Amino acid sequence: MRKGRxxxxxxxxxxxxxxxxxxxxxxxxxEDVRLPFFFEYYRKLGITHFLMVDNGSExxxxxxxQKQPDVSLWRTDAPYGEARxxxxxxxxxxxxxxxxxxxxxxxxxxxxxxxxxxxxxIRALADWLDASEVRSFGAxxxxxxxxxxxxxxxxxxGDDPFETASWFDPGNYFMxxxxxxxxxxxxxxxxxxxxxxxxxxxxxxxxxxxxVKWRKPYAYVSSTHMMLPRGLNLVYDQQGGExxxxxxxxxxxxxxxxxxATEEAQRAEHYRNGQEYRTYAERHGADPDLWCQWSExxxxxxxxxxxxxxxxxxxx
Amino acid sequence: xxxxxxxxxxTAFDRAEQMVRHWAEAGCPxxxxxxxxxxxxxxxxxxxxVADLSDVRFSVRHRCEWGTWGLVAAxxxxxxxxxxxxxxxxHVYLASGACIPLRPITELKHYLDAHPDTDFIESATTADVxxxxxxxxxxxxxxxxxxTWKKQRRLFDAFVKFQQKxxxxxxxxxxxxxxxxxxxxxLTRQTLDAILCDPKREIYDAYFRRVWIPDxxxxxxxxxxxxxxxxxxxxxxxxxxxxxKPHIFFDDHAELLQRSKSFVARKIWRDADLLxxxxxxxxxxxxxxxxxxxxxVDRVFSQxxxxxxxxxPGLYMQxxxxxxxxxxxxxxxxxxxxxxxxxxFPAFQAWLGKQTGAQVHGHxxxxxxxxxADESDVYRGGQSDNARxxxxxGKMFLTNLIWNGRDQHHCFQFGPAxxxxxxxxxxKDTNASIWVVSGAWSIxxxxxxxxxxxxxxxxxxxxxxxxxxxxxxxxxxxxxxxxIITLAQFIESPMNVLQTIIDEIAGHRGTxxxxxxxxxxxxxxxxFLQDLKNQGMHPFLTGDIMAGSLQPTKPIxxxxxxxxxxx
Numbered sequence: 001m002r003k004g005r006x007x008x009x010x011x012x013x014x015x016x017x018x019x020x021x022x023x024x025x026x027x028x029x030x031e032d033v034r035l036p037f038f039f040e041y042y043r044k045l046g047i048t049h050f051l052m053v054d055n056g057s058e059x060x061x062x063x064x065x066q067k068q069p070d071v072s073l074w075r076t077d078a079p080y081g082e083a084r085x086x087x088x089x090x091x092x093x094x095x096x097x098x099x100x101x102x103x104x105x106x107x108x109x110x111x112x113x114x115x116x117x118x119x120x121x122i123r124a125l126a127d128w129l130d131a132s133e134v135r136s137f138g139a140x141x142x143x144x145x146x147x148x149x150x151x152x153x154x155x156x157x158g159d160d161p162f163e164t165a166s167w168f169d170p171g172n173y174f175m176x177x178x179x180x181x182x183x184x185x186x187x188x189x190x191x192x193x194x195x196x197x198x199x200x201x202x203x204x205x206x207x208x209x210x211x212v213k214w215r216k217p218y219a220y221v222s223s224t225h226m227m228l229p230r231g232l233n234l235v236y237d238q239q240g241g242e243x244x245x246x247x248x249x250x251x252x253x254x255x256x257x258x259x260x261a262t263e264e265a266q267r268a269e270h271y272r273n274g275q276e277y278r279t280y281a282e283r284h285g286a287d288p289d290l291w292c293q294w295s296e297x298x299x300x301x302x303x304x305x306x307x308x309x310x311x312x313x314x315x316x
Numbered sequence: 317x318x319x320x321x322x323x324x325x326x327t328a329f330d331r332a333e334q335m336v337r338h339w340a341e342a343g344c345p346x347x348x349x350x351x352x353x354x355x356x357x358x359x360x361x362x363x364x365x366v367a368d369l370s371d372v373r374f375s376v377r378h379r380c381e382w383g384t385w386g387l388v389a390a391x392x393x394x395x396x397x398x399x400x401x402x403x404x405x406x407h408v409y410l411a412s413g414a415c416i417p418l419r420p421i422t423e424l425k426h427y428l429d430a431h432p433d434t435d436f437i438e439s440a441t442t443a444d445v446x447x448x449x450x451x452x453x454x455x456x457x458x459x460x461x462x463x464t465w466k467k468q469r470r471l472f473d474a475f476v477k478f479q480q481k482x483x484x485x486x487x488x489x490x491x492x493x494x495x496x497x498x499x500x501x502x503l504t505r506q507t508l509d510a511i512l513c514d515p516k517r518e519i520y521d522a523y524f525r526r527v528w529i530p531d532x533x534x535x536x537x538x539x540x541x542x543x544x545x546x547x548x549x550x551x552x553x554x555x556x557x558x559x560x561k562p563h564i565f566f567d568d569h570a571e572l573l574q575r576s577k578s579f580v581a582r583k584i585w586r587d588a589d590l591l592x593x594x595x596x597x598x599x600x601x602x603x604x605x606x607x608x609x610x611x612x613v614d615r616v617f618s619q620x621x622x623x624x625x626x627x628x629p630g631l632y633m634q635x636x637x638x639x640x641x642x643x644x645x646x647x648x649x650x651x652x653x654x655x656x657x658x659x660x661f662p663a664f665q666a667w668l669g670k671q672t673g674a675q676v677h678g679h680x681x682x683x684x685x686x687x688x689a690d691e692s693d694v695y696r697g698g699q700s701d702n703a704r705x706x707x708x709x710g711k712m713f714l715t716n717l718i719w720n721g722r723d724q725h726h727c728f729q730f731g732p733a734x735x736x737x738x739x740x741x742x743x744k745d746t747n748a749s750i751w752v753v754s755g756a757w758s759i760x761x762x763x764x765x766x767x768x769x770x771x772x773x774x775x776x777x778x779x780x781x782x783x784x785x786x787x788x789x790x791x792x793x794x795x796x797x798x799x800i801i802t803l804a805q806f807i808e809s810p811m812n813v814l815q816t817i818i819d820e821i822a823g824h825r826g827t828x829x830x831x832x833x834x835x836x837x838x839x840x841x842x843x844f845l846q847d848l849k850n851q852g853m854h855p856f857l858t859g860d861i862m863a864g865s866l867q868p869t870k871p872i873x874x875x876x877x878x879x880x881x882x883x
Binding site for chain 1: 557558559561562563564566567568585586587616617619620621623624625626627628629631632633634635636637638639643692694695696697698699700702704705708709712713716719720
């Protein structure tokens with residue numbers, strides 16, 4: 001609740017939230033370039049209300065977000081790191097507005113893909129999960145990258161980032177079980193391969209549980225990687241079957257990446273004081289080429305399903 | 317003759333109204349039952365919305381919780397009303413608000429007219445059909461269920477167990493044989509009337525009131541007492557998942573539904589606008605008398621059940637993570653682990669690749685890096701050759717490698733100089749074939765030209781590590797195909813072993829060995845091994861190698877397979 005006091009409402013349209021609405025929660029900072037496509041993408045999926053926290057942006061992003069008729073916007077200048085990387089602010093808002101709703105919690109560079117997302121809106125997924133009595137839905141983070149040095153791509157507002165960052169690693173992810181919270185800890189992909197091969201333990205976590213039928217006492221523990229109560233983390237089957245799961249396409253590696261890496265490394269507000277960002281800056285002068293001959297070019301969710309990165313599970 | 321509809325509704329009233337209109341406009345009287353849990357305001361609004369339809373009635377409301385008697389009571393009430401109010405009705409169809417007619421309703425009416433004496437109701441004896449949910453079939457009829465399955469699952473399960481333990485069993489009323497099936501039926505007036513007016517109905521009702529999920533067994537059982545002709549199938553296309561929950565149809569199922577030629581389907585997603593616009597199909601110039609054929613739908617949904625319950629073997633991912641230690645097969649496909657062969661034959665890897673066409677890797681678990689078949693630093697799937705990254709999760713390095721390349725047979729070299737952590741995983745995997753020539757590490761040491769006293773420590777170390785691996789392979793927990801021979805045995809007749817390996821890897825494509833891998837000159841090896849012994853290091857894993865056993869390798873003459881031409 002204390003973290004709630006750090007938030008100032010900029011435009012509060014939460015009265016418009018209908019009982020059946022699927023809500024999106026997001027914290028952002030200096031993302032004006034990315035916001036237009038972000039809203040467009042999620043509106044198409046069927047998100048009807050965005051609850052956004054602006055963490056001290058210095059660009060035109062907040063003004064743009066404020067203008068959107070389906071966005072409620074809060075602002076805070078408090079440090080991101082001390083609010084457990086934004087989770088505290090969102091937990092506060094989720095407790096207040098998401099109770100009884102399906103809530104999607106993503107970053108501005110994360111794009112949710114689930115089975116049949118090209119023919120069925122997110123409401124269909126929510127209804128099916130309700131009917132199946134499933135409360136939480138896993139979607140692994142899939143790092144997308146361009147062919148060639150990341151810094152040489154160009155991205156302008158409104159562009160589909162996956163026009164350029166259309167490649168991904170299809171089969172080098174590894175995981176283990178977190179005995180305490182029951183979640184899977186997934187690592188791997190291009191970042192582990194290129195930046196963290198010699199210190200794999202530090203490779204970023206890719207497991208995410210972004211879509212949850214929210215109840216007041218729920219909380220994310222570390223970003224959207226794991227949750228409490230821990231039963232929500234069991235988004236995987238342990239008897240050999242496959243539960244239904246999706247993917248968060250991660251549009252991190254665009255030309256905006258170099259500046260961001262340098263800035264965030266100095267700001268040291270991210271996980272482990274931005275160690276990840278420092279590694280990028282050291283390794284490649286922050287202009288890496290992640291592409292290799294085994295990279296796959298993204299087509300659609302069915303391709304990810306066949307590769308085994310996500311699963312239709314029991315949904316047909 | 318006419319068809320009457322009983323429609324059970326508890327939600328999505330706009331869609332229910334749409335369905336009521338379809339039926340009514342096709343000349344079918346409808347009796348609607350609305351769950352008593354629905355607020356009165358919603359109920360009133362709904363009944364007002366269809367007030368313009370003359371042949372629509374509303375029956376007394378019951379609470380219809382899943383698996384309870386209320387559902388049967390509701391349909392009994394509605395059926396009684398329907399038969400009374402509409403004397404022309406000859407067939408009664410039980411549907412829900414989420415059931416949609418697919419084919420023109422006239423076709424359904426004609427179909428029923430052609431089967432005037434037939435009751436369409438899925439009805440199977442419990443002895444013959446294993447039912448999924450809760451695993452209770454026969455026991456539904458003989459135990460008591462005071463707790464609800466959905467809300468009091470633990471009590472439900474505990475009480476069932478308790479009754480099983482003490483051997484409790486209710487008696488089934490005389491004259492009936494328990495049958496079960498889909499709750500969506502279409503009965504003739506005569507059968508339905510006989511069930512409702514049965515002089516023993518009170519006894520049956522009292523009995524079924526305490527049966528678990530009675531709506532799947534009440535009519536299914538009693539129809540058998542009165543029917544003239546039972547077609548044991550439902551005219552409603554309804555698929556159930558592995559938990560017994562109905563599958564939902566969405567817009568992208570339109571083609572599948574159309575091809576099924578079913579008369580009615582459920583459950584339709586309430587926002588599936590396309591389906592609601594498209595169905596029921598409008599009448600063509602000619603009525604089709606085609607039988608329903610839901611084969612394609614069945615396949616799609618049984619595949620879904622399979623994926624949910626069995627999954628793709630050898631795949632480890634965010635929503636499938638079976639415990640590696642508890643399964644028999646760990647990797648996705650068979651593969652071979654070869655220990656010691658490349659010590660005996662320096663060019664073994666290339667030779668094996670040529671002989672079999674398989675992906676033959678070097679030492680995947682070498683200390684310096686993973687030696688992939690093509691010696692690249694990134695392999696299929698984006699797997700790095702970095703040893704630290706590999707050893708961080710060696711099991712998944714292996715399972716990823718096999719999963720990514722499961723269209724090919726993989727082989728890799730292994731040895732005591734490699735990282736050993738993967739040993740148990742290999743030994744436990746029924747997909748692994750592990751071939752070991754024990755003591756083969758002595759050959760490179762011998763070939764190095766160094767003296768026995770120089771390599772003594774190294775030899776001891778390799779022997780210790782290999783011995784540990786062999787103990788793992790010989791443990792009762794090992795489930796891989798394992799063949800261990802000593803170096804002495806191997807060099808006596810290497811071709812037999814190599815031929816077996818090649819036959820196994822290449823399967824039917826295996827041919828008789830033409831080319832033999834080159835073995836280095838081993839003259840002097842026995843002396844070298846004796847020197848090691850003299851130094852106090854007994855190389856016991858090599859077996860006894862005598863000077864006389866070192867013969868040049870020769871291919872075994874093999875008779876050509878006898879092929880009979882088909883022409």
